[in-house]
Amino acid sequence: xxxxxxxxxxxxxxxxxxxxxxxxxxxxxxxxxxxxxxxxxxxxxxxxxxxxxxxxxxxxxxxxxxxxxxxxxxxxxxxxxxxxxxxxxxxxxxxxxxxxxxxxxxxxxxxxxxxxxxxxxxxxxxxxxxxxxxxxxxxxxxxxxxxxxxxxxxxxxxxxxxxxxxxxxxxxxxxxxxxxxxxxxxxxxxxxxxxxxxxxxxxxxxxxxxxxxxxxxxxxxxxxxxxxxxxxxxxxxx
Numbered sequence: 001x002x003x004x005x006x007x008x009x010x011x012x013x014x015x016x017x018x019x020x021x022x023x024x025x026x027x028x029x030x031x032x033x034x035x036x037x038x039x040x041x042x043x044x045x046x047x048x049x050x051x052x053x054x055x056x057x058x059x060x061x062x063x064x065x066x067x068x069x070x071x072x073x074x075x076x077x078x079x080x081x082x083x084x085x086x087x088x089x090x091x092x093x094x095x096x097x098x099x100x101x102x103x104x105x106x107x108x109x110x111x112x113x114x115x116x117x118x119x120x121x122x123x124x125x126x127x128x129x130x131x132x133x134x135x136x137x138x139x140x141x142x143x144x145x146x147x148x149x150x151x152x153x154x155x156x157x158x159x160x161x162x163x164x165x166x167x168x169x170x171x172x173x174x175x176x177x178x179x180x181x182x183x184x185x186x187x188x189x190x191x192x193x194x195x196x197x198x199x200x201x202x203x204x205x206x207x208x209x210x211x212x213x214x215x216x217x218x219x220x221x222x223x224x225x226x227x228x229x230x231x232x233x234x235x236x237x238x
Contacts, residue, residue, distance in 0.1 A: 006038040006068070009093030010110045013083050014045040014101040017055050021045075021101050022062060028107040029066050035111055041066075043101075044087040045073045078181030085178055085185070088168075096173055097125075099165040104208045113167040116203050123198035124189065125167035128160045129207040145225060149187065152233045155194055158202065162186040165203070172198055184228040191232060 010028060014021050025043065032039045043059040056073035063069040072086055084098055097113045099105055105127065113125050132139040142160065150156045166189060168176075175196060180188045193200050 004038075005092040005094060006040045007094050008032070008037050008039040008110075008114050009042055009091035009096050010039060011042045011044060011084070011087035011091055011096060011098045012101045013080065013087070013098065014043050014055050014059055015047075015080070015083060016051070016053050017045075017058075017101045018053075019058060020103070021055065021058060024099075024101050024103050024107060025059070025062050025066075025069070028110060029069065031107055031111060032068075037111075037114070039068055040091070040093060041069045042087050042091050043069065043071045044083045045071060046076045046083050046086060047073065048076050079183065081178075081180035081182050081185030081188075084166075085181075088173060088178070094170050096168045096170065097165050098167075102210050104210050105164055105205055106208070109165050109203065109205050113165045113203050116201055117167050117169060120201050121199065122201040123169050123172035124193040124200045125165075126158075126160070126186075126190065126200065126202055127163035127165050127205040127207075128202040129163050130204050131207055148226075149229065152229055153191060153194065155190065158190065158194075158200060160202075161190050163202075163205065163207075165205075167203075180228070182224055182228075184225060187225070187228070188232075 010032065012024060029041060043063065045055045045059045047053045047056055059071045063071045072090060074086065076082065087098065088096055095114050095117055097110050099110055109127065117125050146159055146161060149161055166186065172193065176192045178185065178188055190200065
């Protein structure tokens with residue numbers, strides 16, 4: 001791998017994806033190879049030691065077959081947010097784009113996000129899902145969460161705070177000091193960017209159904225969101 005930092009780091013969250021991660025990594029690699037952009041793909045396959053998870057071995061095999069692909073497979077010390085932060089920490093790119101490895105976002109969204117940040121000069125980009133392939137209940141929960149978020153933090157017209165991909169310039173990432181280890185990490189990115197006066201743009205995306213497995217998001221995450229939101233609102237008053 002080149003000693004020079006790449007223009008783009010595509011960070012793929014692979015937690016418990018198993019063999020299905022190839023359906024994301026293979027087309028993403030082919031897309032970025034054809035793009036003419038200097039890139040790297042960071043596959044985050046961190047794992048809980050008490051789970052039977054073949055993902056670390058699978059992503060290592062994928063990385064061995066392709067150039068510009070690196071892997072992380074640490075014993076987990078947190079949830080989704082910890083995985084994102086570990087991927088961002090090792091990524092070397094000038095632009096950082098995070099996407100889930102469950103194929104619910106087309107891999108072309110990585111390149112679209114990169115181009116949107118470059119074209120607009122924005123600091124942060126986030127996906128805004130124009131549909132919900134995961135059903136009415138998740139749509140209803142998302143609407144409630146986003147309405148409360150907008151009221152508490154006055155972030156309107158931003159919507160779909162948890163939408164991916166997430167894009168960050170390196171300068172923006174280094175100003176944030178991200179801390180969340182769980183699902184609140186998406187919200188933390190938006191809140192810290194908003195509070196620091198960074199330019200945030202939204203990328204309209206199509207959100208597909210996950211045909212491989214059910215979501216890892218549980219009802220307990222709703223309480224996590226609410227608790228984090230209230231704490232953030234109280235501790236970050238002007």
